[in-house]
Amino acid sequence: MRVLRERPRVAMILLAALPLASGASLIVHVLAGISLGLALVVAAIIVALCGAVLWTRLPDGARIEAKRRLVVGAVSGVVATLAYDVIRWLLVTVLHWTFWPFDIFPIFGQAIVGSQLPGGTAAIIGVLYHYTNGIMFAVAYTLLFGTAGWWAGILWALGLEALMLSIYPGWLHPKAFGEFVSVSMLGHVAYGTALGLLSRRWLTSVDGLGLARLLARVRASS
Numbered sequence: 001m002r003v004l005r006e007r008p009r010v011a012m013i014l015l016a017a018l019p020l021a022s023g024a025s026l027i028v029h030v031l032a033g034i035s036l037g038l039a040l041v042v043a044a045i046i047v048a049l050c051g052a053v054l055w056t057r058l059p060d061g062a063r064i065e066a067k068r069r070l071v072v073g074a075v076s077g078v079v080a081t082l083a084y085d086v087i088r089w090l091l092v093t094v095l096h097w098t099f100w101p102f103d104i105f106p107i108f109g110q111a112i113v114g115s116q117l118p119g120g121t122a123a124i125i126g127v128l129y130h131y132t133n134g135i136m137f138a139v140a141y142t143l144l145f146g147t148a149g150w151w152a153g154i155l156w157a158l159g160l161e162a163l164m165l166s167i168y169p170g171w172l173h174p175k176a177f178g179e180f181v182s183v184s185m186l187g188h189v190a191y192g193t194a195l196g197l198l199s200r201r202w203l204t205s206v207d208g209l210g211l212a213r214l215l216a217r218v219r220a221s222s
Contacts, residue, residue, distance in 0.1 A: 012066060015054045016143035018047045019136035022129075023163075029111055030171045036111035036129075068203065069142045076198040077138025080153075081131050084191035088183050099179035101187070104172070105130060138195050146199040153196020157188040 025039035058066060088101045108129045109122030117125070137160060145152045161184060174180040 011054050011058050012062065012143055015051065015058075015066060016140045018051050018054075019140040019143075021047050022133050022136045023160075026111075026133075027167060030167050036108070037113055040112065066143065069146050070139055072146060072199055072202045073139035073142030074135050076142060076195050076202065077135035078131070079198055080138055080191045080195040081134030083194040084134065084187045087190040088187040091183050091186060092179075097176065097179045097183070099174060099176040099183060101180075101183050107172070134191070138199070141195060142199045142203070146203045148196065149200050150193050150196035153194070153199070154189055154192035157192025157195065158185075160191075161185055161188040 021043035022040065025036060025043045028034055028039045029036040055063065055066075085102075091097065092100060105124075105126030106119050106122040108126030109124065110117050112125055112129060113122070137156075141153065141156045145156065164184060165181065168174070168184075169177065169180075
């Protein structure tokens with residue numbers, strides 16, 4: 001633990017790994033057959049405990065910076081996930097492709113709560129999980145590479161894409177596999193571009209979207 005105080009970058013890297021637990025829970029569900037809801041609960045407990053320990057080990061200056069990056073990552077994550085979904089929707093509607101990427105939402109919801117869940121309710125839960133992942137992945141990115149720029153955001157998103165392609169086909173067995181890959185890849189490029197641009201802009205020169213006041217409060221509370 002002394003190493004974490006002397007080397008805050010190590011603590012920041014470990015802290016950045018924690019938001020990835022929401023996605024890791026899905027991997028556990030797919031590979032081990034464990035309920036996604038149970039996996040998320042266990043992951044949340046581990047993240048809370050490890051996060052509390054890491055947070056107390058951060059020096060004051062590193063803690064202020066981590067708070068800034070957490071806020072920017074969360075906001076950027078919402079916008080980036082919206083960009084991801086809008087691009088995918090445009091692709092399948094404009095090009096009239098047969099693959100519909102949003103069928104995954106009720107699948108997520110039923111994996112979390114149970115297969116008996118009505119489709120509409122399952123879809124809502126699935127959307128919440130989808131956006132949770134988008135935000136958490138963005139927070140992890142911002143903690144590690146927030147000021148790097150759009151190219152780093154795209155590389156990060158393509159890494160997520162590669163991981164998804166290693167799991168989803170064997171799990172979902174999409175019929176239009178070529179369309180699935182194209183929609184997913186272009187959606188991730190949109191996600192990464194938005195994430196990289198916004199996180200760099202807001203971390204280096206916070207503008208007037210209300211974020212300046214929010215970050216000022218974060219600094220004042222530290």
